Structures are given as C-alpha cells and as structure tokens.
Amino acid sequence: MRRFTCLLLFLGLTFSLSPAQAQDDRPTRFGLGIQMLGSTASGNVGPGLHFRASTPLNPDVSLAIGSGLTGFIFQGRDDAAFALDPQLSAIVSFSTDRVQNMYVLGGVGAYVPFGDTNTESGPTFNLGIGRAWLLEESSLFVEFNPGFLVGRESTTLVLPIRVGIIL
Numbered sequence: 001m002r003r004f005t006c007l008l009l010f011l012g013l014t015f016s017l018s019p020a021q022a023q024d025d026r027p028t029r030f031g032l033g034i035q036m037l038g039s040t041a042s043g044n045v046g047p048g049l050h051f052r053a054s055t056p057l058n059p060d061v062s063l064a065i066g067s068g069l070t071g072f073i074f075q076g077r078d079d080a081a082f083a084l085d086p087q088l089s090a091i092v093s094f095s096t097d098r099v100q101n102m103y104v105l106g107g108v109g110a111y112v113p114f115g116d117t118n119t120e121s122g123p124t125f126n127l128g129i130g131r132a133w134l135l136e137e138s139s140l141f142v143e144f145n146p147g148f149l150v151g152r153e154s155t156t157l158v159l160p161i162r163v164g165i166i167l
Contacts, residue, residue, distance in 0.1 A: 028055045029062075031141065033164020037070040039111075041149060041156040042081065042119040046072035050162050054091060062091040064105070068160065072117070081117035085147075085158065086110055087126060101132045101139075111149045111158055122151045124158060132166060139166040 031052040038045040052066030067086040089107030106127040113119045130143025142163050149156045 028053055029166050030054075031066070031164055031166040033141065033162045035068055035070065035160045035162040037068070037083065037085070037161075038159040039072075039083070039113075039119065039149075039156070040159075041151070042072065042113070042117060044072040044074070044081065046070045046074065046081075046083075048083075050160070050164065052087075052089075060093055062093070064089045064091055064107075068162075070160075072115075079116050081113055081115040081119070083119075083158075084110075084112040084114070085124070085160075086112075087124070089126065099134045101134070103130050103132065103143075104128065105130065105143070105145060109147065111147075120151050122149050124149050130162075137167075140164070141166055 031054070033050045035048045035050045036045060037048055048068050048070030050066060050068035052064050054062040054064035056062045065088055067084065070083045070085070072081040072083070087107050087109035089105045091103050091105045093101050093103045095101055104127070109124045109126060110121065111124050112121045124147040126145050126147035128143055128145030130141055130145070132139040132141040144161050146160070147158045149158050
C-alpha cells in the first residue's frame with residue numbers, strides 16, 4: 001500500500017507541472033476514451049473509461065499521466081469486479097503526414113482490482129502503440145497498451161485497447 005501511495009504522490013507532483021515549466025509553451029492536452037481491458041490474472045474482459053493528460057517536453061516527446069477504470073461486468077452485477085489502472089508514460093510521436101500521427105508509449109503504473117475478485121494488485125510496466133487522426137482542433141486516437149502486472153509470485157498481462165478523443 002505504501003508503494004501505491006508513493007506512486008500516486010509521484011504522479012500528482014508530475015501532473016502539477018504547468019506547460020510553462022516544460023521546455024516550451026505548447027498546452028497540456030487531455031484525452032478521454034473507452035477501453036476494453038483483458039486480464040490474464042483473472043481471465044476476464046471488461047469495458048471501461050480512460051483519462052490522460054499529457055504535457056509536451058518537445059515536439060516529439062510528451063510526458064503523460066492517466067488512469068482507467070474498468071468493470072468486469074459480463075458475469076452479472078453480483079459477481080462484478082473492477083480495476084483501477086493509473087499510469088505515468090512517455091509518448092514518442094512519429095509524424096506520418098499532417099492528418100495522422102503514429103506514436104509509441106511506455107511507462108509504469110499500477111493495477112488495483114476491487115469488488116468480487118481474488119486478483120492481487122501490483123505494479124505494471126507498459127509498452128504500447130497508437131495512432132491519432134487530426135480533426136480541426138482535436139484528434140481521434142486508437143491505441144493498444146499492454147502491460148506486465150508484477151504480482152508477488154507471478155507476472156501476468158493486462159491488455160487494454162482504447163479508442164477516444166484528445167482535446
């Protein structure tokens with residue numbers, strides 16, 4: 001629990017960076033999306049929401065903080081379980097043309113299940129890939145960001161697929 005508290009404190013301090021404290025004056029961007037998350041620890045798949053804020057460090061690299069909430073609800077509400085998955089990530093963008101952008105992201109986080117589950121929580125290490133399509137002032141994105149969940153006795157996978165909008 002101390003590790004999780006330290007992670008949240010670190011994420012909070014990181015998130016408090018204003019764009020002016022970064023290396024330039026590009027604004028912080030916010031993303032909101034839906035996700036389907038599969039967990040090999042529990043063998044379940046469920047829908048959820050994911051939120052992310054990112055601050056550019058330069059035109060190619062951003063630092064991001066985000067979190068998702070997933071509900072493993074397909075076996076009914078009496079047997080429902082939920083998972084919170086905060087993350088701190090670095091995002092590297094590769095411009096393919098003016099209207100679409102490919103990116104990779106990697107970072108650390110946590111997986112915190114609760115509800116009717118016996119899956120343990122633990123730190124995660126994530127590495128993923130995504131694509132964003134420019135609209136007028138926003139972007140649509142699709143990403144796959146798998147992570148290793150490091151438990152006390154075994155390492156399992158969490159497999160989110162996300163779709164959403166970046167404001």
